[in-house]
Amino acid sequence: MKPTIHIIDDDEQVRESLGLLLETVGHDVLTYVSGDAHVDAAPDLTHAVLILDVRMPGRDGLETLLHVRTRSKNVPVIMISGHGDVPLAVKAMQAGANDFVEKPFVANRILSAIDRLGEPVDMAPDALAALTPRELEVAKALADGKPNKVVAHELGVSVRTVETHRARVMSKLGIRSLAELVRLILLP
Template sequence: MTAEFLVHIVDDDFAVRDSLVELLDSVGIKAVGYESADAFLTEHNQEMAGCLVLDIRMPGMSGLELQKNLKEQGSTLPIIFITGHADVPMAIEAIKHGAIEFIQKPFRDQELLDCIHTTMEYAKKSYDKNIEKKLVLDNLNSLTDREKEALELVSEGHPNKVIASMMGISQRTVENHRAKLLEKMNVKSTAALIKVLLLANSSQ
């Protein structure tokens, strides 16, 4: 199933939300607006793809609080903050906690569009990487306990002779394990196997 990449705009000012949705629509980017952080959270799910354009100051839950909430949920949606002059120190703090960028009011349409284009490209690459990581984890889960033991030793760089001794099996059996590992992990070489293991263990 192909993900639909949307720009999610969270701002309590209807005029701002409406104008941003129209602006993005005019350049062929799908967007949806939310009047509050709570309204966005009601619709949010882990399958959402795209990016979040978020006002830093709103009644009720602030943009910073929403960012924290999403981070705790494990959300991977990249965030662009919209800030007033007095909010810049807060926005810098938000960047430290993972936001992609902040745009200071008043901003030019093109400035925001450029930022959104860059962020959406990042979102698509991140989404593809997460899909690839999920496939790798699924493959890892298909391994038997014995294959996982062999995989750990292979990943540590031990030659077949050493692995055979450590596992109490013949070198031929180790070779069979290696071949099975490559097949199940859908790779062609030990180097490629190590690469997908690094992906599986990555934080992103």
């Protein structure tokens, strides 16, 4: 049984196109024009995945996410934004988002995020043990939302060196995005 997808976005075109895509692959879809509308409807979050825009009038995506987390610690939430940046992604992950996707996105990016959320995260400390001390230092700095330039300056290395370490970290951990790295580093 596929989860019901809750799309919460003030952009009608995003809601319609994303809803149609997800329905064509067999998901039930509920759409909401705002975080306030979702909170007011108080839908059942059992076997649901939320796709939540960060910037909306009224209750924004982060406020909505915090409200959702008071009702359910486990419902998967994918944050989407046309204004994504590393600090915003880190803030969303710290608030309890499971993934962060920048608009515009390709269909496969959203579909793979939904599929991946069903997989248990079993890496945590054991996976991090595979990193060298410097790679772990770089991974933690990146997970804190620091840009490559800042990490390079703090560690006294070149930006290219930080990029190389970042690539090795992603490869060793078998992850593809900064959001996955943040989630792994922030695991309790």
